[in-house]
Amino acid sequence: MACVRSQYSICFLTWSALLLFRVSVHDVEAxxxxxxxxxxxxxxxxxxxxxxxxxxxxxxxxxxxxxxxxxxxxxxxxxxxxxxxxxxxxxxxxxxxxxxxxxxxxxxxxxxxxxxxxxxxxxxxxxxEPITTQPVLTSNSTWHSRNESCTFLLECSATSDISRVTYKWTVGNRSMNGSTLQYYTRKKDGDIIFTCTVSNYVSEMSTSETFKCSNDTDELSSQETMSSFSTLVHLILWPVIGILLIIVTLISLLVYMKSKDLLCHRLIQSPSTNQSLSTDQTVNQDESSQQVYSSLLHGDLSVYETMTGSNNTPNGRQDDPLESSDYYNLDPQSATGP
Missing domain, CATH: 2.60.40.10 (Immunoglobulins)
Incomplete structure (x- = not known):
């Protein structure tokens, strides 16, 4: 009986060991x-x-x-x-x-x-997406005259639109990560090679440039600043001048059109004004003639006295105005005589 139990235990342990081994193999494989x-x-x-x-x-x-x-x-x-x-x-x-x-x-x-x-x-x-073009390296630097040193600010950028890229800078035996780098150096250090590497999981590309710290660095930086300022001024100035020219042209055109309309209006009114004046003059002349004629019919002597004046005869007496008038015989009462 003990032997049977022993054999059963051995079989059970062997089967368990094989099962554990199989599971462990599966886990190792996985x-x-x-x-x-x-x-x-x-x-x-x-x-x-x-x-x-x-x-x-x-x-x-x-x-x-x-x-x-x-x-x-x-x-x-x-x-x-x-x-x-x-x-x-x-x-x-x-x-x-x-x-x-x-x-x-x-x-x-x-x-x-x-x-x-x-x-x-x-x-x-x-x-x-694999990187197929070199990155672009841009730089800016400042010269410190007090201790004859320079501060370089560099930026590296991938030229293609690829996501999930990493940037690494190499300067001598030093390596730094990131797309930008601020580096301090002295004039006595001479030429320094900056290398930028852009990479992803499947590819990488690099570009290198050499810089030297000198007092020309600040001058170049100032020239670049002035050039950028001049470009900005041109970009702002010329559009403003163009807008002003357009405004002046529009105002001149409006003034010209207004003056032209006023002149045409005057030319249209002139004939009617002259005609009105002529009509008024004709009416005034007719009224004057009618007044004279009316005076003649009513025997108004004041008019004829004005026309003949006061004339003296050779005998020194003053003639009767009615007798000396050219129209004396026109009096109806004197036309029959004594």
């Missing part, structure tokens, strides 16, 4: 499996299932919630991955070719034995 990939556009990537393939009843790959490949089923015909996916039927590894930026994301491998699901394997893929 832990050693690559879970993060950084690739550039156009590359090819292969995702490992990271689990044993024996006895697997079902297996599938997903990108987020989108199923893109499944065991014993043709790979997805999704337009994003058309003719770019390959599922290995033996180990269930997934290969994606001709990568694009849209392929970035979280890929999950789901599998199981019958109704028992195994742990889900999640893999991260980041597809990057």
């Amino acid at each position: 832990s050693c499996c690559q879970k993060v990939f950084h690739k550039k556009v156009g590359d090819t990537v292969e995702f490992s299932s990271c689990l044993p393939s024996e006895g697997v009843a079902y297996a599938e790959w997903r990108l987020g919630h989108l199923m893109i490949a499944e065991k014993d089923v043709k790979v997805s015909e999704n337009p994003q991955f058309k003719d770019r996916l390959n599922l290995n039927p033996t180990d269930f590894n997934l290969t994606v070719t001709r990568l694009t930026l849209q392929d970035s994301g979280y890929y999950s491998f789901i599998s199981g034995y019958g109704t028992n699901q195994r742990p889900t394997v999640i893999i991260t893929l980041q597809v990057h």
Whole structure:
């Protein structure tokens, strides 16, 4: 009886050890499996299932919630991955070719034995645009005459629109991170080489420039400042002059149009004014003639006295105005005589 119990215990321990060994092997395989990939556009990537393939009843790959490949089923015909996916039927590894930026994301491998699901394997893929041009380096410096030293302010920028890039400066045997660098040096240090490197996970590009600390540095900086100020003045001055010219032209045009309208108005009024004046003169002449004629009919002597004046005869007596008048015989009472 004791022997049977001993054999049973040995079998149980052996089975437990094998099970633990198998689980540990699975964990080692899963832990050693690559879970993060950084690739550039156009590359090819292969995702490992990271689990044993024996006895697997079902297996599938997903990108987020989108199923893109499944065991014993043709790979997805999704337009994003058309003719770019390959599922290995033996180990269930997934290969994606001709990568694009849209392929970035979280890929999950789901599998199981019958109704028992195994742990889900999640893999991260980041597809990057490669850097193909050198970065641009700009600088500004200040000369300190008191101790004959310089302060350099440099900036490095990537020429292409690429996200998630890092910047590194190298000066001699020193390295600094960041897109800008402020560096202090003395005149006696001579030429200094500044190297800027811009990089991402799949590529990098560098550019270098040599600077020397001298009192010409401040002069050059002042010249650059004056040049920038002059450019700014031109950019502001010329548009202002153009606007003023337009305003003056518009005012001159308005004045010209107003004076032209006034002249035309006067020309239109002149004939009617002359005609009115002529009519008034004709009416006045007619009234004057009528008054004279009326005076003649009523025997008004004052008019004729004015016309003949007071004339003396040779005998020294004053003639009778009525007798000396040319119109004397016109009196109706004297026309018949004694």
